[in-house]
Amino acid sequence: MNDILTTVFGRIRHRLHMGAARLLQSDQEADDALQEAFVRLWQRRDSFQGEEQTEGAAVVTVRNICIDELRRRSLHRETQSAAYAAEPEAEEPDDCLQDVVCEVKALIETELSSRDRDILLMRDRNGYDFDEIAAEFGMTEAAVRMALSRARKTIRNIYRTRYGQ
Numbered sequence: 001m002n003d004i005l006t007t008v009f010g011r012i013r014h015r016l017h018m019g020a021a022r023l024l025q026s027d028q029e030a031d032d033a034l035q036e037a038f039v040r041l042w043q044r045r046d047s048f049q050g051e052e053q054t055e056g057a058a059v060v061t062v063r064n065i066c067i068d069e070l071r072r073r074s075l076h077r078e079t080q081s082a083a084y085a086a087e088p089e090a091e092e093p094d095d096c097l098q099d100v101v102c103e104v105k106a107l108i109e110t111e112l113s114s115r116d117r118d119i120l121l122m123r124d125r126n127g128y129d130f131d132e133i134a135a136e137f138g139m140t141e142a143a144v145r146m147a148l149s150r151a152r153k154t155i156r157n158i159y160r161t162r163y164g165q
Contacts, residue, residue, distance in 0.1 A: 008054040009038055015129070016062045021064040022127060033069065037061040046103045104164065107155050116151040123148055 013034065020030035040061055048054040108117055115137065122128040122136070130141040137144070
């Protein structure tokens with residue numbers, strides 16, 4: 001039974017890492033989350049009845065670790081912003097980031113075809129797997145990857161042209 005955890009975790013590691021990196025926005029933090037998840041799961045390894053249960057536990061554990069990390073960040077930001085409230089002349093980094101996010105969202109809405117926009121949002125915002133997106137649009141996974149790559153490149157190039165970055 002001990003081998004089931006390492007087998008399942010090894011098989012879905014890439015998917016877990018992608019999900020964690022998407023939430024935490026850092027490959028290093030995603031690696032840390034996966035390591036912590038594996039340690040937690042290892043302590044319960046004898047309680048898993050099959051591959052499906054083990055996979056579910058791994059997905060939930062990684063997600064919960066990411067959520068905990070995001071909550072810690074949020075609390076840290078709140079204490080930091082309270083400490084810097086006396087400095088109004090400096091523009092907050094969150095405000096700059098929010099402006100960029102708004103500009104990119106507007107570009108996605110106006111510059112992409114509805115299909116490319118839907119593919120991009122399904123993958124990047126909602127975390128759908130390529131096979132799920134392919135089934136939704138009646139495409140191959142390779143065609144979905146290509147459309148996603150082109151959509152990202154289009155937005156990146158337009159943003160750089162308009163905003164000089």
